[in-house]
Amino acid sequence: MKIQEILSILKKLAPEENQSSWDNSGVQVAGIVTETDKVAVTLEPTPAAVSRCIEWGAGAVITHHPLYMKPKAPSAEGMYLDVLRSVIPAGSWLYAAHTSLDTRPGGPAFWLGEALGLTGGRLLEVEHGRAPVEASFYCEEPISREAADIWADHGGVHSVAQSRTGEVRLVCDESHWRGLADKIEFSLGRRPLFYLRSLTAPVSEVGFGEAGELPEPMPFAAFMDRLSGLVxxxxxxxxxxxxxxxxxxxxxxxxxxxxxxxxxxxxxxxFVTGDMKYHPAVETPVCVVDVGHFSLEEEMMRRFAMELDEALPGAEVRFFPGDDPFSVYGK
Incomplete structure (x- = not known):
């Protein structure tokens, strides 16, 4: 399967435009292979994890956490340089789906809510809120049903309609407009004169975390037993x-x-999360359960690998389990 096809699908499943401003989701190392039949998925780009992926023969390695947040010179010994020494000689690509995946509505980052059967889900923190755009242009001839269906099937499109006077109106998410405009030009064989205006609603929101209701109230001890089994x-x-x-x-x-x-x-x-700190723990107004940074995101990436396996029919996708850096002494 062509690498560019794989990257295109990754960007649909983990839209890079949804990542946080401080993040570095996307290509970490651009490889030289142009095709691959093996795609590896793992949580952390550690030398050990990446080496296992490369030894398997992966032409593309997908991680959650980026290899780096800001560009840095490969001039000092350490994990960063060790990963480069593994990836570059193999010609493989290294890609990070970090907050671009965390914020995807209904994506694998929200697996715990699904497993618990939560209803009435609402975001804890909105990272981006975008209203769609309305595009209109005039076309003397009626738009064919085939062309209208092709445009309507384009990602982010909400509606396609043509009036009796020949005005065509389309509503789509702003991030998808450029690709839709190119598709319209290809269908018509010309570039029409578009009129664009931003709409105020409905607003599409993406962000972090979720709150929702269990199907039935549970005693605290029973909830903790269930949570322990899930994580x-x-x-x-x-x-x-x-x-x-x-x-x-x-x-x-x-x-x-x-x-x-x-x-x-x-x-x-x-509130279930990871990396709880001392002073916030002392002051918290709500019960917080720290399950560790690793557990929720390891399961997220396992599920993402399953999703990719369905989305990449031309490649074998394999999930490589990571290693939790923390362990309970005596266990």
Whole structure:
């Protein structure tokens, strides 16, 4: 399968325009192979994990965390240089789907809410909110049903219509407009004169974390037992007031300490996240369960690998489990 096809599908499943301003989602190392039949997925771009992927023969390695946040010279010994020494000689591509994947609505970052059966899901933190655009142009001849269907099937398109006077109106997400305009030009054999205007609603929002309601309230101990089974952790850290029953659950993969107040405002009885810090734990107004940075995101990437396997019929996709850097002493 061509590398550019793989990259195109990755960008649809983890839209780079949705990443945070501080992030570096996207290509980390541009390889020289133009085709591959093996795509590896793993959480962390550690030398050990990347080497396992390369040894398997992966022409593309997909990780969650970026290899670097800002460009840096490969001039010092360490993990960064070790990864480059593994990837570059193989000619493979290294790609990171970080906050671009975290923020995808309904994506694998929201797997815990799905597993718990949460309803009424709402974002804890909105990263981007975008209103669609309306594009219009005049076409003397009626648009064929085939052409209209092709335009309507383009990503981000909400509606396609033509009036009796020949005016064609399309509503689509702004990020998809350029590709749609090219598709219209190809269909018509010319570039029409487009009139664009931004709409105020509906606004498409993407962001981090979610709050929702369990199908039925659960005793706190029963909820913790269920959570332990889902995240597969030997020990869970709990801070803050423990509720007698749990109905509303908030969660955020990775490091979610900064979202505690948002979880409380969302009415959460419990907030599940990782990387809890001491002072926020002392002051938290809501029960926080720290399941570790690794557990939620490891499962996210396993599910992302399954999604990619379906989306890349021309390549074999394999998930390479990572290693949690933390362990419980004596276990």
């Amino acid at each position: 597969k952790r030997d020990a869970l850290l709990v801070a803050g007031p423990r509720p007698e029953t749990v109905r509303t659950v908030a969660y955020c993969g990775g490091s979610g300490t900064s979202l505690i107040e948002r979880a409380a405002r969302a009415g959460a009885d419990v």
